[in-house]
Amino acid sequence: MRPASHAGLWSGRARQAVGEPFRTYEEAMQYLFHFTDYERMAKPRDAATSVFGLARMNQLLAFLDNPHERLRVVHIAGTKGKGSTATMTASILQRAGARVGLYTSPHVECIRERIMVNSAWIAEERVTAHLNRLYPYLQESLKTSEKYTPTFFEIFTAMAFADFLAEGVDIAVLEVGLGGRLDATNVASPAVCGITRIGYDHTDKLGDTLTLIASEKAGILKPRVPAVVSPQEPEALAAIRQRARNLAAPLRLVGQEIALADGGRTFHVSTPNRRYPDLAVPLAGEHQRVNAATAVGLAEEATEATPWRLSPDAVRDGLAATRIRARIETIAQRPTVVIDGAHNVDSARTLLATLASDFAFDRLIFVMGMAADKDMDSFLRLVLARAALVVFTRSQNPRAASPDELVRRARAISPVEALSSDRPGDALALARARARPDDLICVTGSFYIVGEVLEALRGHALP
Known part of the structure; x- marks a missing residue:
């Protein structure tokens, strides 16, 4: 044609x-x-x-x-x-x-x-x-x-x-x-x-x-x-x-x-x-x-x-030749930064299994935001069982849960340290400041979060 x-x-x-x-x-x-x-x-x-x-x-x-x-x-x-x-x-x-x-x-x-x-x-x-x-x-x-x-x-x-x-x-x-x-x-x-x-x-x-x-x-x-x-x-x-x-x-x-x-x-x-x-x-x-x-x-x-x-x-x-963004994609090294659009329990399980099998790291740190209409607690239980630190944030999407609400839910589930930051780019910067070179930072919970992190990094490539 x-x-x-x-x-x-x-x-x-x-x-x-x-x-x-x-x-x-x-x-x-x-x-x-x-x-x-x-x-x-x-x-x-x-x-x-x-x-x-x-x-x-x-x-x-x-x-x-x-x-x-x-x-x-x-x-x-x-x-x-x-x-x-x-x-x-x-x-x-x-x-x-x-x-x-x-x-x-x-x-x-x-x-x-x-x-x-x-x-x-x-x-x-x-x-x-x-x-x-x-x-x-x-x-x-x-x-x-x-x-x-x-x-x-x-x-x-x-x-x-x-x-x-x-x-x-x-x-x-x-x-x-x-x-x-x-x-x-x-x-x-x-x-x-x-x-x-x-x-x-x-x-x-x-x-x-x-x-x-x-x-x-x-x-x-x-x-x-x-x-x-x-x-x-x-x-x-x-x-x-x-x-x-x-x-x-x-x-x-x-x-x-x-x-x-x-x-x-x-x-x-x-x-x-x-x-x-x-x-x-x-x-x-x-x-x-x-x-x-x-x-x-x-x-x-x-x-x-x-x-x-x-x-x-x-x-x-x-x-x-397949190219698609935010599918357990590595965007930086030392510390390793991975972005993934996982936003439900099944995709969280797959993400965690792949991080464990395909990556070598010391501590696992998450930068996370979720839509308020998702099964947040079930997702959080999976993530918090593996995390050393979680920095919660939110996208500009009106469906997004507030970082403070996610922190509250996380602290009710696990003693893992939970912080909040209003903007995804700032949340990643905070995670990187707390990370050691051999740690892995995973940005996840929503394609919107991942997109806003990439937007914040535009023109400021990570090492």
Whole structure:
């Protein structure tokens, strides 16, 4: 598929737009941030079914002439690992010769990283052009009713679909924002679906059992469309199997149809079609090998009956080229500073296990902030059992718990020293001042915390 011209952003019904209300990227983003953003709200004002749904998204996409209907899509849900898996899948497909769009959330450094084509962030001018195109529809929706006004995430998702079509991508890899069944990305008709590991998160919206959570995430499955599934707890897998049976959707399970074998410094993935030996990913942790095996299965299904051949070299090169921030990422030495977006109990367990297995250090110091609607006490119990010191902080996200509240909870759980600092950059500076050269400082609890630490360090690289 050839890229469309920049003028192509203004095709179809969007020709009704007169003029360009936004002359700069800053003006366009200031307008976009006025729309409801559930990433920055503790909980919806209404019942989940009235807030989250696909009606607004379908109406918005109809205004854009339904770009999602003209894309070959890989759709990925899950509690843990879906962003890494999506990024690996896109990288593999790109090395196989496809032009690939990648849509992920949340962002770490810049909102433009949510929409990528062949590993490049969407340009500011394109964001501005998309919002100029959407402006007439959005203004009309604001006059009608808040119920019919798209949310921030819905608008950005629609922009991703429109950009991928205009940019002529061959395959679009989409990460679900929240859940699956009612997520804005679930308007797509995928060539293959993926479900990464499912655990407890967003229980106020998705349910408080693995069966309920898995049922919501399995809501992305489509009739007779194959799905690649990472290893799951039995309860979660049973819900996924039930949904797949109802839809006659073939399942490919990592650990069964997709075999993962340890090769020491490398690993091997085998599918019913092919063996992919001597693979490696530049991301810390054994869990990333599982994510990689899931990505291989997804890429293989996505290239079925297409011009792109998924060779072992393409898989090997694609995994080696994978770049994604804040996944147990080392950003400094002596003391070692690691950043990770862990924000639920499952991801905290994985983070701690990887720090213990992949890193050598004397004391473990945390810089931490969390959203107030997370299971803070369970997360803290895990962290405090390993920590020598914790410096609590908060992001600018309105959902963030106050540092003083986190200190209070920590002191009720453990005698480990707990300090507070209002700004993430200052919290890291305090941790580094208290650390010795052989210590490890881990910044975690939220992608927003990690992003603000990176922002504070911009232009001030650590040794």
